[in-house]
Amino acid sequence: MTCYQVTGVAKAMKEKFGEKLELNVYTNDSKEAELVSLTASSTVFVNDGWISLDIAKSKEKMQELLNKQICV
Numbered sequence: 001m002t003c004y005q006v007t008g009v010a011k012a013m014k015e016k017f018g019e020k021l022e023l024n025v026y027t028n029d030s031k032e033a034e035l036v037s038l039t040a041s042s043t044v045f046v047n048d049g050w051i052s053l054d055i056a057k058s059k060e061k062m063q064e065l066l067n068k069q070i071c072v
Contacts, residue, residue: 003042006044006056012059013059017070046066
């Protein structure tokens with residue numbers, strides 16, 4: 001369930017922020033995922049920084065984080 005929550009929030013953030021946000025969703029077995037050490041099935045990075053699942057699963061918390069990072 002967590003993976004679907006995180007993906008749904010990510011897509012909602014892409015819709016909200018449009019071209020200000022580059023969004024890529026990769027599965028754990030993707031070539032891109034090989035470049036980082038993943039310890040959970042759902043892992044989120046923003047600007048190469050790891051984001052906790054508590055934030056990544058919440059539209060409100062992700063929007064607040066992205067507002068600080070993107071719209072500064």
